[in-house]
Amino acid sequence: MKILWTITAVLLCSVTVYGQSSTEIRYGKRKAELAISQVSDLTLEIKLSPLGANGEPTVSPPSDVLIDYPRTLLWRGTTIAGGEITKKAGALTIHIRSSPLSVSIEDREGTVIQEFAWPDEETGATSFQTPAPVYGMGEGGRLDHLDRRGFLHPMKDGNASYELATHGAYIAAPMLIGLNGWSLFFHHPISKGNFIDMRHADGKFLPALEMLEQPLTFIATCWTKPIEIFTEYRKIAGVTPLPPKWSLGYMQSHRTLSGPDELFWVAHNLRERNLPTDALIYLGTGFTPTGWNNGHDSFDFNPLIFPNPEGIIDSLQNLDFKVVLHNYAPPRNLHGASIDGSNPTDTGNINHFWNRHRAANSLVDAWWPDGGEGLSAESRVARHKMYYQGPLYDKANIRPWSLHRTGYSGVNRYGGWIWSGDPSSRWKTLQTHIAVGLNHSVSLTPFWGADIAAFVPTNELTGELYIRWFQFAAFTASFRAHGRTWHLRLPWGWNQGHVGPPESSIFDSENRDATLQHGYPYPDELRNTLIEPIARQYLNLRYQLLPYNYSIFKETYDSGVPPMRAMWVAYPDDRHVANMDDQYFWGDDLLVAPVYERGQTSRNLYLPQGNWYDFWTNEVIAGGRFIARKVDLATLPLYVRAGAIIPFDPVRQYTAEEVSGNTTLKVYGGANGTFTLYEDDGNSQEYLKGTFNQTTITWDDASRTLTLKPTHSDGKKVADRVFTVELFPGGQFKTITYSGKEASFKL
Numbered sequence: 185m186k187i188l189w190t191i192t193a194v195l196l197c198s199v200t201v202y203g204q205s206s207t208e209i210r211y212g213k214r215k216a217e218l219a220i221s222q223v224s225d226l227t228l229e230i231k232l233s234p235l236g237a238n239g240e241p242t243v244s245p246p247s248d249v250l251i252d253y254p255r256t257l258l259w260r261g262t263t264i265a266g267g268e269i270t271k272k273a274g275a276l277t278i279h280i281r282s283s284p285l286s287v288s289i290e291d292r293e294g295t296v297i298q299e300f301a302w303p304d305e306e307t308g309a310t311s312f313q314t315p316a317p318v319y320g321m322g323e324g325g326r327l328d329h330l331d332r333r334g335f336l337h338p339m340k341d342g343n344a345s346y347e348l349a350t351h352g353a354y355i356a357a358p359m360l361i362g363l364n365g366w367s368l369f370f371h372h373p374i375s376k377g378n379f380i381d382m383r384h385a386d387g388k389f390l391p392a393l394e395m396l397e398q399p400l401t402f403i404a405t406c407w408t409k410p411i412e413i414f415t416e417y418r419k420i421a422g423v424t425p426l427p428p429k430w431s432l433g434y435m436q437s438h439r440t441l442s443g444p445d446e447l448f449w450v451a452h453n454l455r456e457r458n459l460p461t462d463a464l465i466y467l468g469t470g471f472t473p474t475g476w477n478n479g480h481d482s483f484d485f486n487p488l489i490f491p492n493p494e495g496i497i498d499s500l501q502n503l504d505f506k507v508v509l510h511n512y513a514p515p516r517n518l519h520g521a522s523i524d525g526s527n528p529t530d531t532g533n534i535n536h537f538w539n540r541h542r543a544a545n546s547l548v549d550a551w552w553p554d555g556g557e558g559l560s561a562e563s564r565v566a567r568h569k570m571y572y573q574g575p576l577y578d579k580a581n582i583r584p585w586s587l588h589r590t591g592y593s594g595v596n597r598y599g600g601w602i603w604s605g606d607p608s609s610r611w612k613t614l615q616t617h618i619a620v621g622l623n624h625s626v627s628l629t630p631f632w633g634a635d636i637a638a639f640v641p642t643n644e645l646t647g648e649l650y651i652r653w654f655q656f657a658a659f660t661a662s663f664r665a666h667g668r669t670w671h672l673r674l675p676w677g678w679n680q681g682h683v684g685p686p687e688s689s690i691f692d693s694e695n696r697d698a699t700l701q702h703g704y705p706y707p708d709e710l711r712n713t714l715i716e717p718i719a720r721q722y723l724n725l726r727y728q729l730l731p732y733n734y735s736i737f738k739e740t741y742d743s744g745v746p747p748m749r750a751m752w753v754a755y756p757d758d759r760h761v762a763n764m765d766d767q768y769f770w771g772d773d774l775l776v777a778p779v780y781e782r783g784q785t786s787r788n789l790y791l792p793q794g795n796w797y798d799f800w801t802n803e804v805i806a807g808g809r810f811i812a813r814k815v816d817l818a819t820l821p822l823y824v825r826a827g828a829i830i831p832f833d834p835v836r837q838y839t840a841e842e843v844s845g846n847t848t849l850k851v852y853g854g855a856n857g858t859f860t861l862y863e864d865d866g867n868s869q870e871y872l873k874g875t876f877n878q879t880t881i882t883w884d885d886a887s888r889t890l891t892l893k894p895t896h897s898d899g900k901k902v903a904d905r906v907f908t909v910e911l912f913p914g915g916q917f918k919t920i921t922y923s924g925k926e927a928s929f930k931l
Contacts, residue, residue, distance in 0.1 A: 207264045207282035212308035212396040217241040217262045218280065220287070221255040222273075226406050227416050229255050230287060230300065233399035235262070244372050244399045248521075248565050249594040251422045276406075289406070297406060298366045308396045309381075310389040316364035317763050318382065319750070320627030322357030323604060323620060324348075330619050330750060330765045332360070332382055339378040341564065341590050342557045343605045350613045352620055352634065353557075353605025357593045359417070359627035360387070363752060363762055365406060367413050369420065369593070372401040374561045410753045413626070414744030422597030424630055425572075426741045428583040429866030430506050431550075431601070432733050433462030433839045434723055437635075437666035437673065440472040440685040441489050444496055450674065451503050457716070459675050460723045460837045463506040465552055465587075465666070470512060472687070480512040483544050497547045504838045506549035508587075511541075514556055518563040523573035534570035538577075545578055549585075556590035564592045572598035581868045587662065591629060596744075600629030603662055609638040609645035614653050615780040619765035621660060622750040630746030633662025641669050646705055647678040647712040648782065648817065651719065655820035656778040658722045659770045661737075661747055669704065675719035678712040718818045724835045731831035731847055731861060736771035738862040747771060755792045760810075764790065773828035773859075774799075777813070777821040786812045787821050795826035795854045802912055804854065824850075827857030829881050829890075840866065846908040846919070849881065851890060851931070853911055857883045860895065877902060879922070893926040 209218050214234035221229040233241035259271060264282045271278040277290040288299035301311045317331040324347060326335040339356040347354065358370035358380065370378075370389050377392025391400065405416040418424070436450065447464075454461045469475035469486055478484050485493040497507050520527075520534035527533040541551070551571050556564055571586035587601045595602075604620060607613045617634050624632045636657045637650040650672065657663050665673040671684025683704055726733075736747045745753070749769040751761035767777040767789055775796070777789040791807035798805060798813075799822035805811065813821045824830065830852070834845035851857075864876035878896040883889075890909060894902065902924025909918045911931050920929045 207267050209262055209264065209282070209285055210305065211285075211302065211400065213305050214396070215262065217260060218285070218287075219260040220258045220271075220278070220280075222258055223253060223255045223403065224416060224419055226412055227419065228258075228404050229401065230404060231399055231401045232302070234397060242397070242399055244401060247372070247374065248562060248569070249374065249592060250371060250420045251594075251597070253420045289404075297364070298362070298368075298404060300404075307393075308391055308400075310370075310400065310402070311386045312368065312389070314362065314382065314385070314387040316362055317752075318387065319361040319363070319752075320357065320359045320367075320623055321380065322355045322359070322628045323602070323624040323632075324351045324354040325356070327351070327619060327623070329763045330622060330752075331763050332623070333387075334382060336383055337380045338376075339380065340376050341559075341561075341592070343555075343589065344557075348606065349608040349640070350610060350616045352607045352613075352617065353589060355591060355602065355624075355628060357628040358389075359593060361413055361626060363756070365408065367405045367407065367417070369403045369405075369417070370401075371403060373398040376560075410756055411743060411745055414746075418596075418744040421594050424596040424740050424744060425599060426583065426738060426864075426871055427599060427601070427631065428585055429730075429734060429839045430462040431585045432661075432726075432730065432737065433663070434460060434726065435463040435465055435508070435662075435664040436461055437465040437467065437664060437670065439467050439475075439666075439668065439670040440687060441466070441474050441476075442685070443489060444491065447489070447496065447500065451500055451505060453674075453676065455503060455837065457676060457720075458837065459716075459720055460727045460835070461505065462838050463508050463550070464500060465508040465664070466510060468510045468512060476509055483511075483540050485544070493544075493547060501549075504841065507547070508550045508552050509544060509548050510552040510554055512554045514553070514559065514563075514567055516558060516563070518559060518566045518570070520566060520570075523570060523577050534566055534573075538570050538574040541574060542578060545575060550575075551586045553586055553588050556588065559590065561592040564590050565594050565598075568595035568598040568600060576869075581870070583867060583869065587664070593628065596629045599631070601631045601633075601662060602629055603632070603664070604634040606639040607634070608640040609642050609649060609667070611644055611649060611780060611782050613638050614649065614656065614778070615766065618656070618768065618778060618780070621748055622765065622768055625746035625748045626750065626753070630740045630744070630748075631661040632746075632748065633657065633660045633664055635667045636665040636673060637667060639667045641667065641672070641704065644782075645669075645672070646709050647715045650678065651715050651817060652779050654719055655722055656776075656780075658726045658820075659748070659774070659776045659778075663726060672705070675723070676716045678710060678715040681707065681710050683710065714817060721818060722820070727836050727839070728833050729830075730833055730836075730839060731863075732771065732774075734866075735831070735860060735862040738860075739771070751790075751792070758792055760790055761792065773825045773830065773857075775823040775825070777823075779815055779820065784815060787815050788812050789821055791823060797824040797826065797828075797852050797912060798822075799824055802915070804913055824852050825855075825857075826852055827855030827883060827885065828852045829857055829859035829883055831859070831861055846906050848908045848910050849890070851883050851909060851911045853883070853885055853888075853913065856885050877924075888931045889928050890920075890931060891926065891928040892920075892922050894924055 209216050211232045217233045219231045267282045269280040279288045284303040286301035343353040361367045373395035375392045375395050379390040381388040466476040468477045470480040515532040517532035525535045527536045572584045575584040591602050621632050637653045668687045669683045671677045751764045790810050793808040796805050830850040832848045834843045836843045859881050861879045864871045880893050880895045882891045905922045
């Protein structure tokens with residue numbers, strides 16, 4: 185990509201004044217002050233504040249959305265002398281003009297990278313240029329491809345929009361990324377009445393009219409490499425913590441429960457059938473007649489399901505399952521700076537609300553906070569904060585984990601796991617969710633997922649749709665099965681001959697049309713012997729990739745880049761991938777192309793320049809072209825970049841299980857490559873103190889040399905470690921011993 189913005193330092197080099205008169209700055213119909221500050225060499229804060237009756241700029245309301253990021257004031261004023269001020273800022277030229285008020289940024293060649301203008305006093309709209317695809321803006325909403333242009337986007341949060349069936353819940357995040365080298369975050373004002381209008385040649389941020397009384401604050405980043413989008417955003421939104429390793433495993437959710445026996449029926453089947461699983465998730469009573477608690481606002485265990493909560497949960501945990509509980513009804517005004525303290529009368533304070541969780545929290549491992557659409561943006565952030573700080577406060581030195589249906593910008597620093605809400609089981613939903621996940625991951629939180637096969641059953645729900653979605657979910661952050669007719673979300677559920685507990689009104693084996701209308705598969709779909717073995721294959725693969733997956737999640741902690749990455753993140757110069765919405769990268773080296781059409785026997789996909797390996801056949805294929813990959817029901821097209829080094833473990837049944845056998849370093853020859861293997865205890869906060877081991881593994885293709893070098897250690901002696909190296913093409917194997925000191929091995 186042409187270098188659009190290169191800043192070595194943002195320094196005030198000169199101010200040029202044109203003419204003799206001054207033009208006052210206005211925001212809407214009010215006199216205003218404009219302030220431009222430096223956040224970093226790549227990022228500027230622009231703030232437009234209406235003046236109050238005393239002539240002073242109004243103050244932004246307190247907000248917990250972003251961290252208190254440092255910034256240095258570059259220019260501030262209420263008038264523009266001569267109608268224009270020009271500032272040199274390193275390699276940039278910034279123009280501040282009147283009539284109408286505008287701020288433009290040019291590169292060293294004089295090309296305008298972005299321009300902001302306020303031409304309309306009535307609406308106070310902020311216009312910005314959108315000549316290239318625009319990504320981000322959170323989850324759901326209207327889109328045809330990754331590109332968000334072409335639609336009016338309300339800044340709302342909801343699980344009931346007309347797009348829900350195919351696009352999932354709407355979680356607006358005012359983070360926009362332009363493929364031509366810019367990103368924008370609109371921080372203030374925060375209101376459900378705001379819109380981002382992308383229907384025309386220029387984009388517009390439209391604040392709710394009552395919000396024109398507040399300052400407008402937005403942060404503009406200029407980037408030349410996509411990684412800079414994420415490293416710059418974390419400077420204002422905070423660092424995404426490393427999740428517990430068990431959260432990278434498979435999670436099985438439950439709905440209507442018949443009693444304690446059903447809890448153990450699921451748990452024992454998962455273990456006895458060798459279906460790797462880390463967590464069991466239990467829905468509360470309310471959406472179903474019999475859940476884990478006594479209703480939406482209850483934290484007491486339902487005696488019909490958990491007559492002995494301590495004993496039952498202890499037994500499940502002794503089977504090496506984590507136990508996760510659902511909660512639905514947060515206070516509408518949830519707020520609070522910290523979980524520490526006590527507010528006996530302030531029921532909306534997070535420390536008061538967390539006190540209600542404490543008895544149950546002492547028994548279980550994590551939480552599933554559902555709903556929350558009625559909460560303000562600030563309250564949604566407070567909710568994520570509570571479910572992060574609360575467990576950490578009560579159980580010192582653990583890594584909290586929670587899965588939410590709602591959120592807002594900034595929740596990433598509290599973990600920020602979000603799923604796509606309650607869409608319908610359709611093939612179109614599976615297709616659309618690839619783009620939904622990619623936009624979510626670059627603009628809201630890096631850890632995203634969806635109910636496997638979607639939530640609301642339709643007449644399209646079959647074993648085929650279930651397994652195609654299962655394959656896709658194996659390459660998303662949240663690998664979790666949930667939905668109505670929940671027995672059909674069990675890996676063996678499609679070969680039981682029945683759908684399990686009825687969760688809609690009609691199941692009539694004699695009336696096929698009525699049955700299908702209410703989302704039940706016809707009985708001839710319920711004896712499918714193919715589904716469980718394929719589900720096991722992808723469960724095994726997810727767990728075999730654990731060292732790779734855990735290392736790319738550490739990349740998220742280090743840089744902010746999500747595990748699930750749009751093609752343009754890796755290949756910003758490739759015109760073929762600029763709006764590619766049906767394939768993506770998992771980490772740097774695995775290209776994933778989910779199958780999302782019924783009965784598909786061939787999947788068209790694109791391989792960028794270079795050589796690629798078919799993961800299943802090890803065939804080497806030249807890239808820079810579209811190909812057609814034949815598929816059967818068991819095949820998710822998966823490709824490995826030449827030069828990749830993929831650490832691959834033996835199969836295990838849960839992430840903490842000790843397994844015999846070496847980690848295999850799969851080296852895909854044909855190009856040089858590197859991979860950083862990250863390892864820690866998987867559960868504690870000790871990684872924040874530097875207690876981990878990190879090994880950089882380098883492949884020199886010309887000399888056929890593999891080098892292992894420690895790049896960080898907690899200072900303890902690293903025990904000798906035996907790896908198996910498998911070199912492709914050809915499948916050559918070599919056993920090597922690594923002692924924690926730099927060593928090279930010829931292959």
